[in-house]
Amino acid sequence: MDAVLQFSPFVLSGLRITVALSLLSLLVAVTLGLLGAWAKLSSSRAARRIAEFYTTLVRGVPDLVLMLLLYFGGQMALNRIGAVTGLWRHWELNAFTAGILAIGFIFGSYMTETFRGAALAIPRGQIEAGIAGGMSRSVLFRRIIWPQLVRYALPSFTNIWLTLMKTTALVSVIGLEDLVYNGYAAGKATQMPFTFMFVVLMTYLVLTAISDVGLRWLDRRYSAHLRKA
Template structure:
């Protein structure tokens, strides 16, 4: 316990990185999920095929493999484009940027199916009624589509968010000093790996519990009108 207290600032620094990585990654995933859902529901066959290729590719490749491919391959691609166009010099992606882009890209595919299913669950009559009374696309999305999209997507979103938080641990392989990386380093230094990995386990359980409470509150908020009805 004394060793844990001694390394607590080091562990807290790693915890902050893990939380920041999770939040930025989920924002990227939500954005890609909305774009992917729009593409899958598009009237263009080519757009639908691109979205289908994206979701199929991500779901068929292990997360760690895809993460490393994006980390090294993405950096190489950026530098080749820079050399060919002369728009920028050598670019080196740091582990945090590569991490949230890779995790966001991976979980964006799952968000695509989540948002697509949620959109299809919205009664078409409500959308048609909004169009009929002259709502613009933005107003229609804001007042009719988005509130129901969130409500229908929340159960699946909760599972994706919890999985995403755990997946951030893989970024430690790329050298990012997150909670897992710092916990392992502290355990190796003090020759107490079990103690520090147990602390990491507790930290993830706490983050999961807090997330679960927050998402349950959000679900109750968006379902309040149904309970009143």
């Protein structure tokens, strides 16, 4: 117990990295998901093919492989472009940024299918009624499309978010000192690996419980009109 208390600040510093990495990766994933869903539902054949290639690529390649490719291959590609164009000499992609981009890229493909399915579930008649009523595109999106998009996407979104948060543990492979990395290092230093991995396990369970409370609140908010009806 004394060892756990002694190393708790070190382990908690990794928790801050994990939470920040999860939230920023989620932001990237939601952005790519909305763009991907728009592309798949668009009338542009090229946009649909690009989005289909994106989701197929992510489904077919392991998450760790994509992360390593972006971390090492991304740096090489950027430095090669800089050398050819002369815009920059050397650009280094740090582990935190690489983790955000890799995890966001991976889960953006899952968000694409989530938002696409949610958009298709919205009754077409409601959108047509809004257009007939003289709603502008922004008002139509804000008042009709977005509330229902969130409600229909939320069950799948919940599973994706919880999986994304656990996937952040992969960044320890590229040297980022997240919760898992610091927990493992503390266990190795004290020769108590099981104890510190159990601490990491309980910490992830707490994060999951907090996320569950927040997502349930969102579900109640966007389903309130259904209960009233």
